[in-house]
Amino acid sequence: MARWKGVFNKQGIIGLDLGSYTLKAVQVEPTRSGWRLVQLAQCPTPADAIRDGVIVQPEEVAAAIKRLLRDNAFRASSAVTAIAGAAVIVRQVTLPKMTETMLRKTIRYEASKYVSTSIEDSYVGFQILGDIEDAQQEGENVEKQMQVLLVVAPREMVDAQIRTLELAGLEALAIEVEAFALYRALFEINRVTRSRLEGRPAAIMDIGAAYTNLYIVSNDSFFLTRTIPIAGDAFTQTVQAMLHSNWSEAERFKRTVDFRQLLKRRSTRSRATTAEGESTTDAGDGEEAVLKAMQAQVDELLREVRRSLHYYQSQFPEGSSQGQVTNLIITGGSSQLGGLAEYASARLGLEVEMGDPFNNPDFDTAHIPAEALEMFTPVLGIAVGLAVREAFAERQRHAA
Numbered sequence: 001m002a003r004w005k006g007v008f009n010k011q012g013i014i015g016l017d018l019g020s021y022t023l024k025a026v027q028v029e030p031t032r033s034g035w036r037l038v039q040l041a042q043c044p045t046p047a048d049a050i051r052d053g054v055i056v057q058p059e060e061v062a063a064a065i066k067r068l069l070r071d072n073a074f075r076a077s078s079a080v081t082a083i084a085g086a087a088v089i090v091r092q093v094t095l096p097k098m099t100e101t102m103l104r105k106t107i108r109y110e111a112s113k114y115v116s117t118s119i120e121d122s123y124v125g126f127q128i129l130g131d132i133e134d135a136q137q138e139g140e141n142v143e144k145q146m147q148v149l150l151v152v153a154p155r156e157m158v159d160a161q162i163r164t165l166e167l168a169g170l171e172a173l174a175i176e177v178e179a180f181a182l183y184r185a186l187f188e189i190n191r192v193t194r195s196r197l198e199g200r201p202a203a204i205m206d207i208g209a210a211y212t213n214l215y216i217v218s219n220d221s222f223f224l225t226r227t228i229p230i231a232g233d234a235f236t237q238t239v240q241a242m243l244h245s246n247w248s249e250a251e252r253f254k255r256t257v258d259f260r261q262l263l264k265r266r267s268t269r270s271r272a273t274t275a276e277g278e279s280t281t282d283a284g285d286g287e288e289a290v291l292k293a294m295q296a297q298v299d300e301l302l303r304e305v306r307r308s309l310h311y312y313q314s315q316f317p318e319g320s321s322q323g324q325v326t327n328l329i330i331t332g333g334s335s336q337l338g339g340l341a342e343y344a345s346a347r348l349g350l351e352v353e354m355g356d357p358f359n360n361p362d363f364d365t366a367h368i369p370a371e372a373l374e375m376f377t378p379v380l381g382i383a384v385g386l387a388v389r390e391a392f393a394e395r396q397r398h399a400a
Contacts, residue, residue, distance in 0.1 A: 012038075013173060014069070014076040015181070015386030017379075018061065018161065020050040021209035021232065021333060024376075025068055026383040027076060030391040034362025035189065040376055040383075041072035052210070053085030055160040062167030069168075078171040080386040081161050084178035084213055086227040089114055089152040092129065097144035100128060111152050123158050125151040129221050149221060151177055173390060179215045179225050181385030182206060185357040186329060187217070189388060192361060201312070201325050204355065205305060205344075206381070207332040209233050214305055216312050216325060223315075226308055230301040232334030238297055242290045257291055259298070260339030263346055298340070302347050309348075331355035331381045357384040 017024040023045050027038040046064055049057040069076065095103070095110060103110075107126050112119040129147040158175055165172040182204060187193055201218040209232045216224040240250035309325050316323030328350045330341055335354065345352035356377050358365050365373055 015383040017383040024383040026387040028387040036364040058164040065168040082178040090225040185385035190360045202327045207334040258338035259343035328352045329355045
């Protein structure tokens with residue numbers, strides 16, 4: 001019960017999302033009916049301190065974490081963080097049915113089939129999802145099989161996070177995969193969202209600074225995780241090249257773009273073409289040129305998303321409802337481009353919404369200013385999922 005008590009005492013647990021662009025911190029405490037948001041904050045990540053998901057400057061990041069917690073009156077002695085990126089492998093695999101004890105002995109061998117680098121340089125984790133029920137497996141001579149969720153992460157990535165937390169004066173309670181934290185915040189602790197989807201598959205697109213992570217969740221398990229190297233930095237570079245500006249100016253201008261203008265212009269051009277036999281545009285100003293350049297980047301990102309959705313669908317019989325993803329949730333700092341959700345919905349033919357971990361009747365945010373919630377909500381999914389991890393696990397154990 002030590003960890004459960006730790007959630008309630010003054011020196012509690014925080015969820016830390018250590019991104020390459022910003023560091024996000026969230027502290028949550030459980031209530032009888034759900035959760036209470038205690039504190040939230042973010043600050044810039046030291047320049048070039050995190051590359052490809054690896055903390056390469058632990059001292060600088062630790063100092064930034066200390067300032068963030070001190071300046072925002074966090075009272076915590078422990079933290080939960082997460083890892084992600086192309087080097088982190090999360091996938092379902094089919095293995096011969098065996099006990100958890102036996103799998104623990106053989107998991108590194110099984111994982112080596114999916115890792116291009118040395119398995120000795122990686123941490124390996126797993127979760128048994130269940131037996132495969134297949135008519136073809138009936139009979140005494142047929143080997144039974146089971147589905148396993150396999151996680152493989154580079155040792156240097158995990159060790160760097162542990163070292164950073166130690167330098168910041170925090171105990172590392174756990175380091176998990178970002179996808180799991182995001183799913184927990186948006187689905188597992190939100191009974192309304194789970195009920196609305198009614199067990200149907202859903203996709204999550206987490207758009208960060210360096211890369212976009214795409215997840216497809218089916219039957220409470222991750223069917224697909226994919227890292228796409230198109231994200232906020234690529235958008236900013238495009239704006240910078242078009243305006244011949246510095247990075248900070250390009251970042252500010254990027255936030256003024258509204259992708260809904262593209263949908264309006266397409267509709268206007270269609271009507272004009274019908275009426276006059278040719279289309280008209282307002283091309284020529286710098287804003288439209290930047291918008292068009294960014295559109296090319298976003299369209300390429302959405303094409304990659306569409307390919308992944310088609311791959312997922314191909315794994316099921318034609319017409320199967322389980323193979324049809326109809327909902328996409330967008331999160332991450334670079335998801336805040338104006339009108340992106342509406343534009344993605346029009347391009348992909350899906351119901352697209354912004355991920356909001358606090359759009360949850362069981363979450364008490366009453367004492368947090370509304371403007372702070374509005375500003376932080378799109379980027380806090382991972383940090384919220386990390387912050388509730390220990391208490392949520394304890395509740396599940398008591399409920400079992």
